[in-house]
Amino acid sequence: MKTVLVCGVQAPFITGGAEILVSELRANLERRGFRADVVNVPFKWYPVSELVRQALAWRLLDLTESNGTVVDLVIPTKFPSFLARHPRKVAWLFHQHREAYDLFGTSYCSFTDSPEDRQVREAIQSMDNTALAECRAIYTISRNVAARLDRYNGLPGTPLYPPPHHLGRYRDDGPGDYLFYAGRLDRLKRLDLAIDAMQRVRGGARLKIAGTGPLAEELRKQIVGLGVEDRVELLGFVDADSLIALYAGCRAAYYAPLNEDYGYVTVEAFLSRKPVVTTADAGGPLEFVTDGETGVVAEAEPGAIAAAIDAFWQLPPARLAEMGAAGHARVRDINWDNVIDRLTESLR
Amino acid sequence: MTRASRRLRIGVWGPLPPSSSGVADYVVESISPLLERADVHLVAGDRSGVDPAVRARFDVHSAADAPDADLDLYHLGNSPDHAFVYRRALRVPGVVLLHEWSLHHLVLHETVERGDLPAYLREMRRAHGERGTFVGRQVARALGGDLLPALFPLSDRVLERSLAVVALTEAVTERAARRIPSRPRLHLRHHLSLPLDPLPSRGGARVALGLPPDALVVTAPGLATATKGLRPAMLALGRLRRDHPAVHLVVAGGHDPALPLALWAQDAGMADAWTLTGRLPLPDFVRHLCAADVVLGLRFPSHGEMSGALVRALGVGRPVLVTGGTPAADEFPEGIVVPVAPGPREEDELEATIGHLLRSPALREAIGGLAREHVRAHHDLQAVSRALLDFLGDVHDRKAALVAAVAREEPAGHGLLAYFTEEVRAGARDLGLIGVPLGVDTILAGLAPPPGQPRTT
Numbered sequence: 173m174k175t176v177l178v179c180g181v182q183a184p185f186i187t188g189g190a191e192i193l194v195s196e197l198r199a200n201l202e203r204r205g206f207r208a209d210v211v212n213v214p215f216k217w218y219p220v221s222e223l224v225r226q227a228l229a230w231r232l233l234d235l236t237e238s239n240g241t242v243v244d245l246v247i248p249t250k251f252p253s254f255l256a257r258h259p260r261k262v263a264w265l266f267h268q269h270r271e272a273y274d275l276f277g278t279s280y281c282s283f284t285d286s287p288e289d290r291q292v293r294e295a296i297q298s299m300d301n302t303a304l305a306e307c308r309a310i311y312t313i314s315r316n317v318a319a320r321l322d323r324y325n326g327l328p329g330t331p332l333y334p335p336p337h338h339l340g341r342y343r344d345d346g347p348g349d350y351l352f353y354a355g356r357l358d359r360l361k362r363l364d365l366a367i368d369a370m371q372r373v374r375g376g377a378r379l380k381i382a383g384t385g386p387l388a389e390e391l392r393k394q395i396v397g398l399g400v401e402d403r404v405e406l407l408g409f410v411d412a413d414s415l416i417a418l419y420a421g422c423r424a425a426y427y428a429p430l431n432e433d434y435g436y437v438t439v440e441a442f443l444s445r446k447p448v449v450t451t452a453d454a455g456g457p458l459e460f461v462t463d464g465e466t467g468v469v470a471e472a473e474p475g476a477i478a479a480a481i482d483a484f485w486q487l488p489p490a491r492l493a494e495m496g497a498a499g500h501a502r503v504r505d506i507n508w509d510n511v512i513d514r515l516t517e518s519l520r
Numbered sequence: 521m522t523r524a525s526r527r528l529r530i531g532v533w534g535p536l537p538p539s540s541s542g543v544a545d546y547v548v549e550s551i552s553p554l555l556e557r558a559d560v561h562l563v564a565g566d567r568s569g570v571d572p573a574v575r576a577r578f579d580v581h582s583a584a585d586a587p588d589a590d591l592d593l594y595h596l597g598n599s600p601d602h603a604f605v606y607r608r609a610l611r612v613p614g615v616v617l618l619h620e621w622s623l624h625h626l627v628l629h630e631t632v633e634r635g636d637l638p639a640y641l642r643e644m645r646r647a648h649g650e651r652g653t654f655v656g657r658q659v660a661r662a663l664g665g666d667l668l669p670a671l672f673p674l675s676d677r678v679l680e681r682s683l684a685v686v687a688l689t690e691a692v693t694e695r696a697a698r699r700i701p702s703r704p705r706l707h708l709r710h711h712l713s714l715p716l717d718p719l720p721s722r723g724g725a726r727v728a729l730g731l732p733p734d735a736l737v738v739t740a741p742g743l744a745t746a747t748k749g750l751r752p753a754m755l756a757l758g759r760l761r762r763d764h765p766a767v768h769l770v771v772a773g774g775h776d777p778a779l780p781l782a783l784w785a786q787d788a789g790m791a792d793a794w795t796l797t798g799r800l801p802l803p804d805f806v807r808h809l810c811a812a813d814v815v816l817g818l819r820f821p822s823h824g825e826m827s828g829a830l831v832r833a834l835g836v837g838r839p840v841l842v843t844g845g846t847p848a849a850d851e852f853p854e855g856i857v858v859p860v861a862p863g864p865r866e867e868d869e870l871e872a873t874i875g876h877l878l879r880s881p882a883l884r885e886a887i888g889g890l891a892r893e894h895v896r897a898h899h900d901l902q903a904v905s906r907a908l909l910d911f912l913g914d915v916h917d918r919k920a921a922l923v924a925a926v927a928r929e930e931p932a933g934h935g936l937l938a939y940f941t942e943e944v945r946a947g948a949r950d951l952g953l954i955g956v957p958l959g960v961d962t963i964l965a966g967l968a969p970p971p972g973q974p975r976t977t
Contacts, residue, residue: 221645221653225943231963232944257963287638288653291939295968298936302967 179253227252314434342443345420352422357385372478375485419444431455445496466499534595537571549713553905565604600629616682620825624669670821683922689847692824711904725811735768739812741829744775749818756870758788772808774799822846837892936968
């Protein structure tokens with residue numbers, strides 16, 4: 173039995189999509205007959221001066237064997253787990269440390285232009301260049317992540333889409349009367365844009381937001397401040413059955429993050445045969461959403477988004493179903509067997 | 521050639537008179553006994569600036585053209601006067617004699633005050649991790665007052681570059697032992713040196729100095745800075761004047777011009793009952809100690825130092841008030857010094873303690889007598905010098921191995937690799953693993969290929 177070690181990176185007490193994905197990867201490796209385990213090293217990304225020391229902890233680990241058991245394959249997932257040393261490393265890259273790359277210089281970045289921060293950024297890029305180049309293969313969770321890797325590090329990555337958590341359970345209950353978002357409430361998801369847009373819509377659209385996160389209170393205040401309590405609903409955490417039902421009953425999903433790595437919302441919506449409203453700078457979602465075919469791609473400003481939502485609300489059910497079917501066709505081949513086959517190819 | 525058959529050549533690096541650093545006097549006092557068993561030359565920043573009397577007595581050189589020595593002894597204190605010693609100690613490993621533990625102000629001078637803020641932040645991060653980076657930014661902006669630097673010592677790097685360490689207090693010796701456990705270390709008692717023999721009587725000293733013969737003289741010797749507790753001392757003395765109208769405070773030394781001493785004296789009702797001497801020649805400094813009824817040796821925060829003024833005051837047999845919880849209080853047997861807690865009741869404690877001493881000449885004599893006996897028995901200059909020379913001889917015998925151990929700690933390679941190495945070594949240094957091969961150099965080298973070298977796949 174071949175042994176596979178999945179390298180996760182976890183901020184203690186925080187569980188998100190990446191942690192779920194790591195645990196599902198392990199479960200599916202075991203389902204396919206591998207002896208699999210997960211190693212995690214806590215990661216702290218602030219202050220900037222701590223980053224390199226935290227990253228180097230991975231470099232000092234010997235993952236070639238454990239208590240006499242040889243580790244045949246190591247699968248690092250995100251920065252800095254790919255710094256781990258192993259002769260057979262196949263990365264499945266969720267993302268790099270984006271503040272050192274595409275987010276640098278934006279309001280989403282904590283790096284300053286000081287010499288110390290510049291040195292940290294240079295160090296991260298050097299570590300990434302070297303450690304990722306050591307991999308037998310680099311798979312990425314989206315074309316967008318592969319494009320960044322190529323642009324900033326000159327390294328080739330092959331997209332390998334991860335299946336969503338409830339694969340096989342998504343359904344379509346027909347077009348409803350609300351727009352739906354599910355996910356973490358943080359700044360990069362730009363839900364403030366959607367709430368702002370909801371003040372401007374004229375066609376009677378409503379928005380339901382499921383999930384928790386650091387921006388919950390701020391969003392709540394925005395909803396009250398704009399007087400859209402009757403149009404926007406913060407649902408908080410919802411369980412799996414409710415989530416599937418909310419997707420099944422919506423008219424369309426809303427997902428407009430900034431340059432997202434991948435974005436489960438799009439795939440979950442398409443598996444529920446629902447179109448998606450997104451923006452031109454959303455990143456990962458644009459790999460699936462084609463304007464007018466599988467959803468709507470608007471400019472990232474509230475007026476444009478409101479207009480897109482209004483136009484959407486005018487579509488007849490048959491047209492919505494057509495778009496939902498087109499979306500479904502784009503994601504129906506995303507499955508775990510394909511992921512496991514590709515990641516373990518070097519063991520065969 | 522064995523040590524017995526050959527005199528050690530020792531280069532002594534440190535500030536020399538007329539430097540305002542108290543270390544300058546210490547260095548000069550320590551040389552004559554060393555010369556009995558070793559060849560010693562002194563190294564100052566610039567020989568031409570050294571007191572001509574010192575140049576006439578000893579072989580003095582400038583740092584730029586210092587001769588070779590079997591062993592260099594570096595006197596390091598926490599002021600810019602030691603900058604040339606610090607630079608040399610980092611470059612050429614020798615034996616570091618730490619006059620205090622912090623060295624923060626010295627490093628601040630070597631970095632921020634020379635326009636190199638990043639270097640200071642690197643030092644703070646190296647020594648104190650992420651808290652160091654945060655506090656470093658505060659200190660560099662002149663925020664945080666005197667206390668913050670005191671809480672963040674910056675002596676690690678120079679210790680790690682040293683072959684051995686000598687410290688004047690047990691507190692500093694123990695901290696050095698934790699930091700560099702594999703290097704030789706010596707707790708060297710601060711020597712007693714009194715330039716007057718015989719010492720003048722109290723009355724004789726007062727006549728010589730022009731102090732009132734019947735006053736109750738409380739003397740604060742040495743450079744007056746914010747750390748010397750003069751504010752609460754003045755307030756306490758002001759209260760004591762009601763019962764002791766003859767009380768008189770003498771600040772025997774120079775002072776930090778930022779310190780509003782005159783204003784404090786006025787606030788305390790001491791405006792007409794205090795004297796500021798300015799910097800004194802050593803004999804007059806000792807006369808002031810002899811003229812005192814009570815001596816103030818307060819210091820807070822402490823960086824683990826042992827004050828030369830304190831040892832001299834004890835040596836002339838005067839009761840000395842010191843700050844509780846500092847080496848000055850903790851490292852003498854009970855009854856030799858009079859500790860005063862530095863907390864919010866310091867002023868009350870000072871009033872009570874000084875008042876008690878002023879009321880009881882017999883108690884003052886008893887404490888002073890014990891103090892004199894103790895330091896003369898345990899802080900004798902000749903004995904201290906012998907201990908130092910024996911230690912230096914031992915270090916010299918092991919010099920090759922110690923030099924190799926220091927070399928193992930040198931940052932490797934170019935900029936990025938050196939950065940990575942430092943980040944990893946921080947964890948080892950926290951555990952006292954100095955000079956211990958970590959086996960990480962090759963691993964890290966792969967992550968930071970030299971500029972221009974293509975990465976391997």
